[in-house]
Amino acid sequence: MAVRDTSDLPDANIESEAKYTGLAMATEKTFYLETFGCQMNAHDSEKVIGTLQQQGYRQVESEGEAGLILYNTCSIRDKAEQKVFNRLNDYKKLHKSGKRFGVLGCVAQQEGEKIFERAPYVSLVSGSASYRKLPEMLVRLEAGESRITGLDDRQTDETFETEFTARQNPYRGYITIIEGCDKFCSYCVVPYTRGKERSRGSSSVLAEARRIVDQGYTEIQLLGQNVNSYRDPEGKSSFAELLAAVGQVHGIRRVRFTTSHPRDFTRDIVEVIDAIPTLCDHIHLPVQSGSNRVLKMMAREYTREWYLERIGWMKAARRQISLSTDIIVGFPGESEDDFISTMDLLAEVQYDCVFGFKYSARPNTPALTMIDSIPDSEKAKRLQVLLDRQREIQRINYSKQIGEIIEVMVEGLNPAREQIAGRSSQNKPVNFSSPVLIAPAPGSYAKVKITAAFPNSLVGEAI
Ligand code: SAH
Ligand code: SF4
Ligand code: F3S
Secondary structure (H helix, E strand, C coil): CCCCCCCCCCCCCCHHHHHHHHHHHCCCEEEEEEEECCCCHHHHHHHHHHHHHHCCCEECCHHHHEEEEEEEEEEEEEEEHHHHHHHHHHHHHHHHHCCCEEEHHHHHHHCCCCHHHHHHCCCCCCCCHHHHHHHHHHHHHHHHCCCEEEECCCCCCCCCCCCCCCCCCCCCCCEEEEECCCCCCCCCCCCHHHCCCCCCCCHHHHHHHHHHHHCCCCCCEEEEECCCCCCCCCCCHHHHHHHHHHHHHHCCCCCEEECCCCHCCCHHHHHHHHCCCCCCEEEECCCCCCCCCHHHCCCCCCCCCHHHHHHHHHHCCCCCCEEEEEEEECCCCCCCHHHHHHHHHHHHHCEEEEEECCCCCCCCCCHHHCCCCCHHHHHHHHHHHHHHHHHHHHHHHHHHCCCEEEEEEEEECCCCEEEEEEEEEECCEEEEEEECCCCCCCCCCCEEEEECCCCCCCEECCC
16 A cells, blocks of 8 residues: 555544545545557557546556556557456456456457456456547446446547647657558458547647647657558648648657558658658658568558658658668568568668567457468577668668767666667667766757767767
């Protein structure tokens, strides 16, 4: 139980003070929320926290202190899903002391009411497409109901907009511009866990961008499973136009966006990055595989050549745009030659960052019917070969920046190296020392001269 500060209680003898505290403990609504998964989930949690606070709940730092324990879950790979059930299992004994459990997010939507079977002490199961009904679900929870579900069946057209976002990130303001996904890549759970694709009106996005600046943020990240599939329901802006408009909001210094899909990636996105300096010179464009045969089995709806044409636009830009990607190794039927095609693509593109994953068979997905033919040891080997090769590419790429002076946004301290940790506009981590003794606040900017480079970060000195 948490130690409570009772100094604000009225003067009284110890006995009545204890009673008063007991009353407050009984009526105070507290919650603990842990988030797994992607930035969409991180931002959903900011909205969930704001909604709970609006309903009179106070956020606490541990399961032990909380009356309501919530996990906002991820189901993208089997390991992510297992983490959630392990966590529920670790804390299930708390149920006996009257604590309630809720499972939110992608595992909630995917498993639905089956969660009540696997973890009977869970009272609330809600997917992200139902969060707008959270206040109502909380009222039912407080009334003692024990099996409350908010599950979407891919029908909803609504987005979750709330004025009560409790922003947790001290230097980056997230804005969701598009929810759900209609792409149905053969390996992926997202179309089943996040509902159908639906965009938010551009006026509402711009109004939120202005509000974020008023709150003191200078960096905004636009979010969506496929941001560039954005279709303005007001019919005013294409994705590139929206990006440009957000970049020109007074007070904004950095705009990022994730994730782009190669199928819908248009040239005007590169053109606005070239034209508007606040748009960060970084594009994350997941390729998944360098082999046309595998891309077809993945149902990615583009070829290697189509992808490389778009990379060509980025490389031809006036600004030097940093590129990153996601790759899956060991997709069912991926041959040694297919894998070599992916390795060749790495050499050709020269990314600054690659997120590599071993294929993981997922519920509901079409790839589940394909034979998961590559043994885990072979997947692990391919992943290692890929990451080793990419490390060498990055070692060379990053070292080219030694001697440059770049602008870094401060994110915090790097205690291991006793340096200030930040990020360049190109999204590269930069650790730097400063002659000023007081560490600058997260979200402030410094000009840094780069003095050394590692494969995953730059090192420098503030000037
Ligand atoms: N919407 C984004 C990616 C979302 S998921 C896109 O289309 O690119 C993030 C990454 O997880 C994916 O890019 C993919 O590389 C990886 N991923 C998704 N499903 C996976 C699976 N079943 N096994 C392994 N990796 C997977
Ligand atoms: Fe998943 Fe494909 Fe949608 Fe990305 S585009 S979220 S990989 S189905
Ligand atoms: Fe995971 Fe759901 Fe995001 S599956 S990656 S939390 S969209």
